[in-house]
Amino acid sequence: MTGFVITAAILAALAVLAVTAPLWRGRGDAGPQDTDIDIYRDQLAEVDRDLARGVLDEAEAERTRTEISRRLLAADASTRRAAGDAPRTLSRMAAVVCGLALLGAAGGLYAALGAPGYGDVPRDLRLSVGEDRRANRPGQLEAEAAVDLPDTLDQFDEDTRGLIQSRRAATFERPDDLQAWTVLAQTEAAIGQYHRAARAQERVIALQGADVAVDDYERLLDLLVAGTRGYVSPEAETIALRVLQTTPDSEPALYYAGLMYAQNDRPDRAFSLWRRVIEGGSPGTLHYDFAASQINEVAAQLGIDYALPEVRGPSAADLDAAQDMSPEDRRAMIEGMVGGLADRLATQGGPPQDWARLITSLMLIEQSEAAARVLAEAEAIFGGDVQAVTLIRRAASEAGLTE
Structure with a gap:
């Protein structure tokens, strides 16, 4: 100093x-x-x-x-x-x-x-300190013990308490009953006993063996982090990374991996992961909203002026509503929305998810040549942004424009 x-x-x-x-x-x-x-x-x-x-x-x-x-x-x-x-x-x-x-x-x-009194903290030192903190942070059980969630059975009537107790007892009487453990995990989560729900969900995964679905791991992630009041433990990190290996677009895994990095002074990695949640997800979903509420904080630490993308053009709800119309009215509605979106992107530009939505909409009204032109234009515009190009190409592939 x-x-x-x-x-x-x-x-x-x-x-x-x-x-x-x-x-x-x-x-x-x-x-x-x-x-x-x-x-x-x-x-x-x-x-x-x-x-x-x-x-x-x-x-x-x-x-x-x-x-x-x-x-x-x-x-x-x-x-x-x-x-x-x-x-x-x-x-x-x-x-x-x-x-x-x-x-x-x-x-x-x-x-x-500035930061009066704050010593020099070079980037290499910050990364080293962050990695040390990440490697030596508390485990799941230790973090749950620090939170000390109270048992909430007393707030229910006698019949409800009896039902909960019977479901807990059923799992001990039938330790290999997958259905019993599944019901118990849902019950414990519903009454706010997230640490109990996490243990039950772990048993659900263990009983399924190689047949376990990604959804079960994502549900376990939610329970583990909820049981620690937002802290991502090493066990939760391991599960998130395992899910991303098989399902790179998993919103829960992307969000919790980003949260783990944010908690360990790596805003660069948190921003990258949360950006994928936002630009590939849908507003109103749990993990999208969590990422959207926190991404500006890590962006500011990186000196990035990040604006949340706006949802424009025909949405999934619009397209579902169009199914009840006559073929002529449905096509006219979609063409009108697609035309407005195309005009705006041509004159004002827009985020990559808007270009992806335009490609998908053009394919719905069987304008594959126009969709191909839009894809080529979007790739030229976002050529230096790997995540944006990946998002657009994925939309084109899912719409049947490319293989």
Whole structure:
């Protein structure tokens, strides 16, 4: 901190000196300036010498003296104008005001944007500290114990308590009954006993063996993180990464992996993962809304001005509603929405999911050539953005435009 203060003070002093020195010194304190006056005086003396030697006659000498004198007077007037200066007191007052304003502005900016007393934290050190914290953070059971969720059975009536207790007992009586464990996991989650629900869901996954579905792992992720009040444990991280290996577009896995990185000082990775959730998901879903509410914070840490994409063009709900219309009305409605979306993208541009939606909509109304042109244009626009191009190409593939 001492080194920073000394360096900042020296730089501030040099900046103030550079601004105020000319005002404080004034033009009158400057050294002698070269002018043409001495030259013209020498020329007048030379005219007298030429006249004495007979090089010039009296008339020529007089004309030369007149011209040189005229130039001498003009040079003297110009020098006096250049040497004019503001009052010394006023100049020095301006120097003081400028110096104080410069110091005040610098101090204000540092107070608002800086971190007084915060030591140097190079990028490599931050990454190392983050990785150490990630490697040594508490496990799932330790984190659940710290949360200490109370048993909520007392808030229910006697019949409901009896039903819950009977479902708990059924799993111990039939430890290999998949249905019993599935029902128990749902019951425990419904009453807020997320740690109990997580244990039951773990048993559900274990009983299914190789036939376990991705949905079951995603449900377990929700329960594990809910049981720790938002903390992503190493166990939850392992499950999220396992899901992403088989299902790269899993919104729960993407969101929780991003949350884990955000909690361990890696906003760059959190932003990348949450961006995939937002630009590939649908507003209103749980993990989309979670990612959308937090992505701006990690974007700000990276110096990125990220704006959430707007949902435009025909949505899935619009297309479902169109199924009840006559074929002619349905096609007219879709063509109208597609035309509006296409015009806006052509004139104003838009996020990659809007281009993907346009491709999908064009394929629905059997305009594959137009969809191919849109795909080529979108790839040219987003060529440097791998995630955007991947999103657009996936939409084209799912719509049947490409293989």
